[in-house]
Amino acid sequence: MIKIRAIAQKEWAEVFKNRFVLFTVAFLPLIMTALPLIVLYGMRTFDGFSDVSTTDLPSEFISLCGDMNGAECSQYFVVSQFMLLFMLLPLAIPVTIASYSIVGEKATRTLEPVLATPVSTLELLSGKAIAAVVPAVLATWLGFTIFAIGTMLISESVKITGRLLDPVWLIAVFVLGPLLAIAAVNVAVMVSSRATDPRVAEQLSMLVVLPLLAVFFGQVTGLILINETLILWMTLAMIVVDTVTFLIAVRLFQRETILTRWK
Amino acid sequence: MIQTIELTKRFGEISAVENLSISVESGEVFGFLGPNGAGKTTTLRMLAALISPTQGTANVAGYRVDGEDDEIRRSVGILTESPGLYDRLSAERNLSFFATLYEVEDVAGQVERYLRMLGLWDRRRDEAGTFSRGMRQKLAIARALLHEPKVVFLDEPTTGLDPEAARLIREFIGELREQGRTIFMCTHNLDEADKLCDHIAIFNNRLLALDTPDALRRELFDRKVVFHLRAAGDDLAQILLKLPYVHAVETMENKLVVTLDDPVMHNPEIVRALVDAGADIQFVGEVRRTLEDVYMHTVREPAKK
Numbered sequence: 001m002i003k004i005r006a007i008a009q010k011e012w013a014e015v016f017k018n019r020f021v022l023f024t025v026a027f028l029p030l031i032m033t034a035l036p037l038i039v040l041y042g043m044r045t046f047d048g049f050s051d052v053s054t055t056d057l058p059s060e061f062i063s064l065c066g067d068m069n070g071a072e073c074s075q076y077f078v079v080s081q082f083m084l085l086f087m088l089l090p091l092a093i094p095v096t097i098a099s100y101s102i103v104g105e106k107a108t109r110t111l112e113p114v115l116a117t118p119v120s121t122l123e124l125l126s127g128k129a130i131a132a133v134v135p136a137v138l139a140t141w142l143g144f145t146i147f148a149i150g151t152m153l154i155s156e157s158v159k160i161t162g163r164l165l166d167p168v169w170l171i172a173v174f175v176l177g178p179l180l181a182i183a184a185v186n187v188a189v190m191v192s193s194r195a196t197d198p199r200v201a202e203q204l205s206m207l208v209v210l211p212l213l214a215v216f217f218g219q220v221t222g223l224i225l226i227n228e229t230l231i232l233w234m235t236l237a238m239i240v241v242d243t244v245t246f247l248i249a250v251r252l253f254q255r256e257t258i259l260t261r262w263k
Numbered sequence: 264m265i266q267t268i269e270l271t272k273r274f275g276e277i278s279a280v281e282n283l284s285i286s287v288e289s290g291e292v293f294g295f296l297g298p299n300g301a302g303k304t305t306t307l308r309m310l311a312a313l314i315s316p317t318q319g320t321a322n323v324a325g326y327r328v329d330g331e332d333d334e335i336r337r338s339v340g341i342l343t344e345s346p347g348l349y350d351r352l353s354a355e356r357n358l359s360f361f362a363t364l365y366e367v368e369d370v371a372g373q374v375e376r377y378l379r380m381l382g383l384w385d386r387r388r389d390e391a392g393t394f395s396r397g398m399r400q401k402l403a404i405a406r407a408l409l410h411e412p413k414v415v416f417l418d419e420p421t422t423g424l425d426p427e428a429a430r431l432i433r434e435f436i437g438e439l440r441e442q443g444r445t446i447f448m449c450t451h452n453l454d455e456a457d458k459l460c461d462h463i464a465i466f467n468n469r470l471l472a473l474d475t476p477d478a479l480r481r482e483l484f485d486r487k488v489v490f491h492l493r494a495a496g497d498d499l500a501q502i503l504l505k506l507p508y509v510h511a512v513e514t515m516e517n518k519l520v521v522t523l524d525d526p527v528m529h530n531p532e533i534v535r536a537l538v539d540a541g542a543d544i545q546f547v548g549e550v551r552r553t554l555e556d557v558y559m560h561t562v563r564e565p566a567k568k
Contacts, residue, residue, distance in 0.1 A: 006363040010352070017351045109345040113406065116311055116343070117364035118336040256314045260274065 003119050007127025008134070011101050015131070018104075024096040025135050029089055029143040036082035037150040043075055044154060068159055076160050079151060080226065083164070084216045086144050086173050090181035091209045093136035098188035099201035101128050106258075107196065115255045125189070125253045132188070133181040144173045168228050171235060179238035184208050186245035193252045193261070264289040264414055264445040265310060270319035272305050279305040281469040282319070287462070289413075292436065292446040294460035296453065296558060301467045303449040304344060307416050310447065311341045324413045337366065340407030341416040346399045350392030354383055354402055357391050358409060365410035377405035381435070397428030404435065415439060417448040421455060433459060457554040465561045472561045479557045485510065487550040488526045490519045490533070493543035502540050503533060520550065 065073035152161040195201035218224030265287035272280040279302040312332035321328040324338035362370040381401040421429040500512040511522040
């Protein structure tokens, strides 16, 4: 554990001196948190908002509104779309950190001296994964907390905040989020084994957000309804994906593979 | 301290190291020379337990390669071809990190010790990226020694350094030898290898020659002594040719170049013969073949040893 902690601390000391990484970790959550709150505020201050009906909302979504009026349901719909952004953060941030962390070391040839120490590849990979996952998860949770407080202050009624704290979104943010972050790191490791530039690795690894974007558009168009069932299935699927991608990542992160096959 | 038996490494169809059998004694400085792409770094990586051999065996510091790799990594230090330092971290932070990975007990103490030893203590809080090439190399050497390894692998320790920095590194290597550490050094600097190494192996995917520098010279080249005279002539050459231990004499302007087996034993007799013949000897010196001569001859005309 001492070595894993040392590796993670070294990663944070080094990677966060990179302005681009710092920007991604700090600015992205800020945007994801502020944007929906601005939209919510704009909706509330819009003349005639209290008379809005639910006719333009997907019928499947209306069933989730329960006893909410049109304005409340509309705000809840907007909030639901932005909630998916809090699942995007744990995908995007680790990809950035891990890409700069792994490909950066490959470019500067700092991995070989580390591999020459008695650290195991599992310790090394775990340290790098923690260094990428922890900031992402903390930023996501902090952003969600701020968003929840902001929604409570800005939204039409407390019913909307109550929906935010629904098991669906709590599982999505606090369970599924970390699982997404782990998957992102594993994908970044796989891509980094072939990439020679951190920015290329980052851009290729960002493809990992595509499935989530598909869910987002599906929800917006009414094709997909994010409910407890879907979130639970996604959580189970991510456990399987994390396990498989982790095993591949560990295999790619072996000493001999890194020294002889990583380009 | 290091022993290999038919150590081989292949990457697919390509044979990087073929049937290498060497033995390095404890406290020795062992030079491993060869052209680019000869497999020196591959050999070094196998011995440092970074990659596994395809065939053959090796023991380093009493531990078996590809069987007791963690113990080997605890017992050896390695200076890689590229220093591989974290440019955005300070010198102190760089070393502290590696000291932790090497399971050093007194991290702060060892870091201070080696920073002071290598003259980097005053720059300990500066980022490694601000260091000169020589300082980076010293820092990388400090990193390789933090855990007090019995065996130190050095891959091109003075490449790219200015003469003063290179000299400091060579002196430091000498100090390491005096401490009883075993040094395994890959280098292209033949003069450095000649000065530092107890034994030298010349390698090009397979072992071409292995011995002390002087023995390699004697084996490949005759020993020649140059007598600088005020005036040299064929008559003096004929006198020397009558001596039983003289193989050949060349006359070059005012010099006689005498080929013989043992100059130390026979130089006094040759001097007496020349003086008795009326020659004025200005000075005497041996034609010393360089290690470069040995290397070029061996690499161009490989002969299995």
